[in-house]
Amino acid sequence: xxxxxxxxxxxxxxxxxxxxxxxxxxxxxxxxxxxxxxxxxxxxxxxxxxxxxxxxxxxxxxxxxxxxxxxxxxxxxxxxxxxxxxxxxxxxxxxxxxxxxxxxxxxxxxxxxxxxxxxxxxxxxxxxxxxxxxxxxxxxxxxxxxxxxxxxxxxxxxxxxxxxxxxxxxxxxxxxxxxxxxxxxx
Numbered sequence: 012x013x014x015x016x017x018x019x020x021x022x023x024x025x026x027x028x029x030x031x032x033x034x035x036x037x038x039x040x041x042x043x044x045x046x047x048x049x050x051x052x053x054x055x056x057x058x059x060x061x062x063x064x065x066x067x068x069x070x071x072x073x074x075x076x077x078x079x080x081x082x083x084x085x086x087x088x089x090x091x092x093x094x095x096x097x098x099x100x101x102x103x104x105x106x107x108x109x110x111x112x113x114x115x116x117x118x119x120x121x122x123x124x125x126x127x128x129x130x131x132x133x134x135x136x137x138x139x140x141x142x143x144x145x146x147x148x149x150x151x152x153x154x155x156x157x158x159x160x161x162x163x164x165x166x167x168x169x170x171x172x173x174x175x176x177x178x179x180x181x182x183x184x185x186x187x188x189x190x191x192x193x194x195x196x197x
Contacts, residue, residue: 047076060163065089068163074156081154084163088148093141096191097182102153104132106140111147114194115140141194158185 049055054069055076062068072083088111096116106115112125117138124130132138153159162185169177182189 060167062086062088062094062163062167063090063092064167066092068167070160071150074160077156079156081152082156082159083150083152086149086151087146088142089146091142091145091196093193094139095178095189095193096137096139098137098188098190099132099134099153099157100186100188101134102155102157102159102186103134104130104138104151104153106130106132106149106151109148109150111142111144113140113142113147113149116194137190139191139194141196143196161185162187 047055049071054060055071055073060068060070066089067085067087069085069087070082071085072081074082076082093113106124106129108124108126108128108130110126112123115122115124115130115138117130117132118136122130123143130140162181165181165185166173166178173181179189
């Protein structure tokens, strides 16, 4: 009787492993076959995406490069601005400040971060930041990439300042939730 249970268990486990392998995506085949280089000041696809019309938000590693596993951006701010308070429903973010200083808010906590500092922002926690210096630079990673490239593209496509309703709709369509206004310098 034990031999029969062993054989039955072995067959079930073999079937389960075989099924799992077919259900799991084989991302190794989809990833780039060779490395690439993106020079300072360049965007991965030579198409600068602008934040507020004057601040560069360049793709350095694209969603397409990683099959959606992550994406990396460089933000070069020329204004003392930042995004509204928001939540990423499915993504974590990592920021590395390379120039200037920024006020980050994560939940109810606020911290001034300067060049060389890092910030980790887990998903589902309201957060925002405000550039405090005349010029500021951030390198940030979003993981998984989700719909971030499409979000930034849509937000930069507005020819006039979008209404609160338009912004909320764009956020919702890209797995983000708008929960408050941007930080201010006062």
